Amino acid sequence: MTDADFNRIRRLLKDRSGIDVGAGKRQLVYGRLTRRLRARGLRSFNEYLALVEDASTDEARFFLNSLTTNVTELFREEHHFDLLRERLVPEATALGTRRLRIWSAGCSVGDEPYSVALTLAALPELAAWDIKILATDIDSEVLAQGREGVYQMDRIQKLKPNMRALFSRGVGSKAGLARAGDRLRSMISFKQLNLLEDWPMSGPFDVIFCRNVIIYFDAPTKESLVHRFTSLLRPGGYLLLGHSESPAAGCSPLLDSAGRTAFVRKAIR
Ligand SMILES: C[S@@+](CC[C@H](N)C(=O)[O-])C[C@H]1O[C@@H](n2cnc3c(N)ncnc32)[C@H](O)[C@@H]1O
The missing domain is CATH 1.10.155.10 (Chemotaxis receptor methyltransferase CheR, N-terminal domain)
Known part of the structure; x- marks a missing residue:
């Protein structure tokens, strides 16, 4: 070369x-x-x-x-999933919507959207809520893996029992594997999407995860994406970025800090 x-x-x-x-x-x-x-x-x-x-x-x-670099893991940067449980759900409950729309942008093999699904499916009070998680990536191979939802058993063993119960043990003859059950898989739609191109979704989203993706982009591209994500959030919705990506959120006057690497779209006055 x-x-x-x-x-x-x-x-x-x-x-x-x-x-x-x-x-x-x-x-x-x-x-x-x-x-x-x-x-x-x-x-x-x-x-x-x-x-x-x-x-x-x-x-x-x-x-x-x-x-592409596809490194990911279940419950990576766990504080974002605590935010879903401790802030998003009580706020949505207070609004009386019983409906959540969440986007995992740059989802890789699916650990991020599955972590969202696990967090929400483990809350019995949300059983009748209308919850949809959109999981997108540019890489067609990781999306295929995400749709399969197959994990090594030892990774599932580390989850809390009520989350572990959302997987079925064994895949075909392979006892060392587990597959995400219907409840989890029905919450997530995996779609191919290049973040640099037009987006077919009109939103609004309650939460957008874009973590460890824009880190590889130049500064103008990062800023343009922060503006585009913000425009698809409802007022009070959250943008969750990776650790080294969060300074990019400073470019948007519509975002307030909501704690560690979390940003909330300001309410319209
Ligand atoms: C390191 S993984 C991050 C996975 C997950 N968000 C996490 O934090 O664990 C980065 C992902 O971004 C995807 N990606 C890179 N450029 C992209 C683009 N232009 N549009 C959509 N996805 C992209 C890669 O294919 C890869 O799967």
């Missing part, structure tokens, strides 16, 4: 996804894309990039899937 190849890859990735991969990631990029060259039987990055530059090819999708 020449310098020119690497720069072409960086430009293409940034234009298509917003992901700004630093020069320090060259080896990682090389490792991930070499696998794609091999899978296609290609001998040079030049040939490979010619294929990927045509956005309509399957390989353009594999290129993005290979270069």
Whole structure:
């Protein structure tokens, strides 16, 4: 991979996804894309990039899937799920809506939307509420995993008993796996969405999670996304960001701090 190849890859990735991969990631990029060259039987990055530059090819999708970072875990930054239980639910109850719309933007394999679903499904008083969680990502592979909702049993064992009960043990002949039950899966819709493109949803959302996603974007893209997210929140709705992303929320005069890496859309006066 020449310098020119690497720069072409960086430009293409940034234009298509917003992901700004630093020069320090060259080896990682090389490792991930070499696998794609091999899978296609290609001998040079030049040939490979010619294929990927045509956005309509399957390989353009594999290129993005290979270069996204999908690290995630159930109940990552747990204070956000406490906020759902301790603030969002009592506030929604006081409004008398019994309806929640939550968006996990950049959901990866689904640990974030499943953590939301687990938090809300474990509250018996919400049993009759109309709750929908939209889970989106640019990466088609992680979305397929999310729809499956299959977890290693040892990850499920760490959950509280009332949450563990929302999974069914064993997947086919595999006893070491568990699958999210119907209640959880019916709450979540996984959809492919590139955050840089137009969004088909009109909102309003009660909560938008966008954590550990815009960290890879440049400052103008981060700010533009914060404005777009804010415009889809109801007054009193929450924007939840990752730890190092939260300074970006400072660009919006419509957001107030709501505690650690949490922001609330100001009420209309
Ligand atoms: C590190 S994961 C974060 C997962 C989860 N939000 C969490 O905090 O655990 C980042 C996710 O953002 C997705 N992503 C990156 N660029 C994107 C874009 N332009 N549009 C939508 N998703 C994107 C990646 O595919 C990846 O799955």
